[in-house]
Amino acid sequence: MKSFTEYLTFTLPARVGFVNITSRLADCLARSRVQEGLLLCNAMHITASVFINDDEPGLHEDYKRWLERLAPFDGSPRTYQHNRSGEDNADAHFKRQIMGREVMIAITAGRLDFGPWEQVFYGEFDGRRTKRVLVKIIGE
C-alpha cells in the first residue's frame, strides 16, 4: 500500500470565497503514483470547507447569498454565544457545516474518477487568515 500526504495553504482576502483546487489534487495524485485507491481532501480549519460542485461564477454568488440566509453573519455576542469568546465568526461554523468538511474521491486507472461537471473547491467562511487543507492518498 502506498500513501501520500500534502498540505495546501490558503489566505483569502475576503471573509467568504471559493477557490477551485481540482488541478492541485490532480498534481498530488500524479506525485503519489497511485493507480487504484482513495483520496481524502479536508479543510483543517473549522470555519472552512472542501466541497465538490460546479465551477460556475453565478452559482458561487448564489451559494454566498443562500448561506447568508440560512446562517447570517452577526458579530454580536447576544445573537451567538460563541461570539462571547472574543470571536465574531459563529456564522462561519454553521456555513461550513452545510458545505461540509471533506470529500472522498475515487482513484481509478491513475486518475481522479469524476463525473462530467465535478470540480473541487476550498470554501472559506472566515478569511483573511492563513489556513490549510490536507490531501491524503492511499492505494496501490
Add this chain to the structure above:
Amino acid sequence: MKSFTEYLTFTLPARVGFVNITSRLADCLARSRVQEGLLLCNAMHITASVFINDDEPGLHEDYKRWLERLAPFDGSPRTYQHNRSGEDNADAHFKRQIMGREVMIAITAGRLDFGPWEQVFYGEFDGRRTKRVLVKIIGE
C-alpha cells in the same frame, strides 16, 4: 490490496426523488470479494446526492418539503444568478449540498457494517436526465 469500481445509472422521471440502492452496494461488495476495507459511494453529478437514512416513505415526503423550504425551486434568473446560464436548477445544487455527495461505509467480515436502520439512497434533485453513481471498494 484489492480494488473494485462500478458505475450505477439512474434516470428518474420526476425532478426530485429517492431510490434505495443498498442491495446494489451489497452486490458490488460480493463481487469485489473484499472482507475488510472501505466502500465509497458518491453521486457523479452535482445536482444529486448519495446519503444514508431511513427507508420510510413518510420521511421521504418530509425531506422533499423540508428541502423545498430551505432551498426553494425558482427557475428565474433574477432569483438565482446560476439560472442566467440557461439552467433552472440552482435550487438543486443547494439541496444536494444539504443531503451530501457521498457516503463511506465500513466493510467488516465481508459485509456492509450498518446500524439497524441504515439504508443508502440515491437522491435526485434535477431529474429527467441520466446520471451516474460511483461505487469504489478498497481492502483485502
Add this chain to the structure above:
Amino acid sequence: MKSFTEYLTFTLPARVGFVNITSRLADCLARSRVQEGLLLCNAMHITASVFINDDEPGLHEDYKRWLERLAPFDGSPRTYQHNRSGEDNADAHFKRQIMGREVMIAITAGRLDFGPWEQVFYGEFDGRRTKRVLVKIIGE
C-alpha cells in the same frame, strides 16, 4: 494492509447533545498500530451525527438553537408525515443530515492528522436511547 474495527456506545440523557470523542478515536488508533492510512468514524443510527468542529460550549449552544430554527422539533403527525409511523423524531433526521453522518480522518506518522482546532463530536438529536458509533481504520 491492517484493519481495525471498534464500536462506541452512547446513551445521552437529553434529546439533543454533543460528546467530544476525539480521545477515544486516538485510543482506537493506538490499538490499531496503523501508521499511515484512513480512519472512518460514523454514527450507526439515523438520528445522530459524527462531525468535526470546535470544542467551545457557547458554539454548541448556538448549534442547538440554529438547528432548531432550520429543522424545528414538532411531534405532530400533521406537521411531519414520518410521525404518523408512531415516532416523534422527524426533525432529528433533518438535523442529522445538516451535521452529517461521518468523518474521514487522515492518519500520518501514527497520529490523527488534525488542524489546530479540530475535535470530533458525537451529535445526538433523539437521545434517551442507546446508540452506537463505528470506528474503522485501514492502513499500514
